[in-house]
Amino acid sequence: MPSLTITQRKRIQTIFVYLFLIVSSTATVLPLLWMISTSLKSGSVIFQIPPQWFPDSLHWENYQRAITDIPFFLYLKNTVIITFFRMIAEVFVSALVAYGFARFDFPGKNIWFMILLSTIMLPGEITMIPVFIMFSKLGWINTFKPLIVPAFFGGQAVFVFLLRQFFLTIPRELEEAALMDGASRWQIFYKIFLPLSKPALVTIALFSFQGSWNDLLGPLMYLNDSNKFTLQLGLAMFNGMTKVEWGPLMAASLLVLLPTLVLFFSLQKYFVEGISITGIKG
Amino acid sequence: MKKNIKKYEGYIFILPWILGFFIFTIFPIGFAFYIGFTDWNSFTEPKFIGLDNYISLFKDPNFLNSLKVTVIYAAFAIPLGIVSSLLIAVIVNVKVKGIYLFRTALYLPAVVSGVSIALLWRWILDPDYGLINFLLSYIGISGPNWLGDPAWVLPSYVMMAIWGAGGGMLTYLAGLQDIPRSLYESAEIDGAGWWTKFRHITLPMLSPVIFYNLVMGIIGAFRKFNDAYIIGGAGNQAQFYMVYLYENAFNFYKMGYATAMAWILFIIILLLTLLVFKTSPLWVFYSGELENGKKKKTKNKSR
Numbered sequence: 153m154p155s156l157t158i159t160q161r162k163r164i165q166t167i168f169v170y171l172f173l174i175v176s177s178t179a180t181v182l183p184l185l186w187m188i189s190t191s192l193k194s195g196s197v198i199f200q201i202p203p204q205w206f207p208d209s210l211h212w213e214n215y216q217r218a219i220t221d222i223p224f225f226l227y228l229k230n231t232v233i234i235t236f237f238r239m240i241a242e243v244f245v246s247a248l249v250a251y252g253f254a255r256f257d258f259p260g261k262n263i264w265f266m267i268l269l270s271t272i273m274l275p276g277e278i279t280m281i282p283v284f285i286m287f288s289k290l291g292w293i294n295t296f297k298p299l300i301v302p303a304f305f306g307g308q309a310v311f312v313f314l315l316r317q318f319f320l321t322i323p324r325e326l327e328e329a330a331l332m333d334g335a336s337r338w339q340i341f342y343k344i345f346l347p348l349s350k351p352a353l354v355t356i357a358l359f360s361f362q363g364s365w366n367d368l369l370g371p372l373m374y375l376n377d378s379n380k381f382t383l384q385l386g387l388a389m390f391n392g393m394t395k396v397e398w399g400p401l402m403a404a405s406l407l408v409l410l411p412t413l414v415l416f417f418s419l420q421k422y423f424v425e426g427i428s429i430t431g432i433k434g
Numbered sequence: 435m436k437k438n439i440k441k442y443e444g445y446i447f448i449l450p451w452i453l454g455f456f457i458f459t460i461f462p463i464g465f466a467f468y469i470g471f472t473d474w475n476s477f478t479e480p481k482f483i484g485l486d487n488y489i490s491l492f493k494d495p496n497f498l499n500s501l502k503v504t505v506i507y508a509a510f511a512i513p514l515g516i517v518s519s520l521l522i523a524v525i526v527n528v529k530v531k532g533i534y535l536f537r538t539a540l541y542l543p544a545v546v547s548g549v550s551i552a553l554l555w556r557w558i559l560d561p562d563y564g565l566i567n568f569l570l571s572y573i574g575i576s577g578p579n580w581l582g583d584p585a586w587v588l589p590s591y592v593m594m595a596i597w598g599a600g601g602g603m604l605t606y607l608a609g610l611q612d613i614p615r616s617l618y619e620s621a622e623i624d625g626a627g628w629w630t631k632f633r634h635i636t637l638p639m640l641s642p643v644i645f646y647n648l649v650m651g652i653i654g655a656f657r658k659f660n661d662a663y664i665i666g667g668a669g670n671q672a673q674f675y676m677v678y679l680y681e682n683a684f685n686f687y688k689m690g691y692a693t694a695m696a697w698i699l700f701i702i703i704l705l706l707t708l709l710v711f712k713t714s715p716l717w718v719f720y721s722g723e724l725e726n727g728k729k730k731k732t733k734n735k736s737r
């Protein structure tokens with residue numbers, strides 16, 4: 153066996169690494185490029201073999217169709233309303249609860265915290281139908297309330313856990329000084345903890361955004377009236393149309409993805425850190 | 435007296451969650467326990483039928499098929515997903531030029547999801563004009579009718595799961611970066627090759643992360659809904675568990691039947707998770723002494 157020097161071995165390793173990186177990242181990105189390409193093709197070019205990656209003429213009218221074939225802006229408005237209120241509630245209430253667990257000693261705290269952790273593991277499918285019946289008895293079907301109101305009751309257990317861990321790293325000296333000056337615990341939460349936890353709060357806001365923006369099951373259960381649909385639901389309906397037109401469909405799909413992509417690229421740091429810590433992904 | 439009240443001040447802060455726990459968890463679970471024993475369309479009065487729902491479920495070929503489909507999917511998608519994510523993490527942990535660009539490309543699947551991506555896959559897997567079959571034709575293979583052929587539907591879903599593997603790499607990457615370099619250095623002094631180092635340092639050190647991803651993977655696979663609902667597959671041949679549950683509840687209004695399905699799902703997930711937890715002492719290695727308490731967070735900043 154010919155023996156290789158260390159530098160030769162390093163070089164071979166580097167070549168192998170690049171080969172793997174190029175193959176795997178191409179395989180990852182290719183479907184998305186295909187999506188963009190399709191969204192700009194005319195109906196006949198789409199069904200052309202071999203396919204064109206770069207269509208001769210760009211058919212922007214697919215995007216026009218995407219926002220007119222379904223009431224795109226109405227669905228956008230609905231989605232934004234739901235996402236916004238859910239995000240505010242999830243971030244704020246999770247922080248409140250996390251603060252309670254991180255900075256107070258009260259009887260039964262450990263038991264409550266154990267319960268909180270165990271609810272992370274509990275699959276929501278068990279409670280899905282009873283909660284649906286509860287909301288329908290309240291007459292909340294076809295409103296956004298079932299999608300928003302639960303967020304005000306405890307946010308999300310994972311978020312509470314994550315924020316509690318973060319709050320534990322904040323030094324106690326800060327609040328002790330504030331307490332001396334007569335600040336209330338509420339003021340300490342609002343004026344010290346929230347501003348200091350901005351990175352963690354942004355991470356959670358991002359996850360909350362992703363969760364509500366992409367939610368299909370919730371809107372599918374609660375929204376029947378097509379005026380109340382969200383973008384995901386609208387896309388699903390587009391999909392159900394008798395003849396599938398891939399050009400407008402891919403254009404619509406891309407438009408729906410766009411906000412997530414923009415947020416991701418502008419707040420990449422928070423996103424990556426959040427995923428590394430929690431393992432949450434869409 | 436005042437001191438006594440102060441002792442409970444923390445409850446004010448956790449109160450929203452406690453209320454939510456009773457309204458949206460405890461009460462619904464109790465309610466679900468009852469609904470599972472009833473024949474109920476949610477409009478009229480529920481009719482108590484004892485264990486009938488559970489008995490008829492196990493005679494229902496659609497139920498058994500959805501269970502089979504989901505179990506087969508989980509059995510392939512979870513291990514293959516873990517291996518691919520781990521492999522990608524190990525490779526992108528190597529410091530080479532442009533690595534950040536590759537990392538970004540590889541974890542794109544974690545960012546993009548929802549109906550858009552499900553639709554994209556339907557289009558990519560189109561038997562006549564889809565991207566995959568076109569690429570296969572380059573190497574002389576005429577690709578199958580992926581989503582239309584009962585034999586190929588599940589491989590299609592597994593393929594989609596593997597495509598998402600890059601998105602799962604980040605937890606492993608964070609784990610890899612927490613492994614002290616000194617461990618590898620002392621192994622190299624002892625003349626260990628890359629496989630020995632991987633097998634005896636990397637894998638054990640990452641085992642808590644693998645454990646975590648395994649548990650999450652089990653839960654995720656059994657709860658699979660979004661793309662399964664949008665893509666469907668070969669008629670009902672590849673109907674996933676949650677899709678059938680959804681249909682029963684919201685298309686057929688069989689609330690009792692669907693709730694019984696939810697309980698069975700819960701028990702399956704519980705048993706599998708317990709199994710993983712019980713076997714974990716055999717293969718999960720916790721290096722408490724190597725991590726300096728809660729210093730972990732600051733290290734992540736360097737990336």
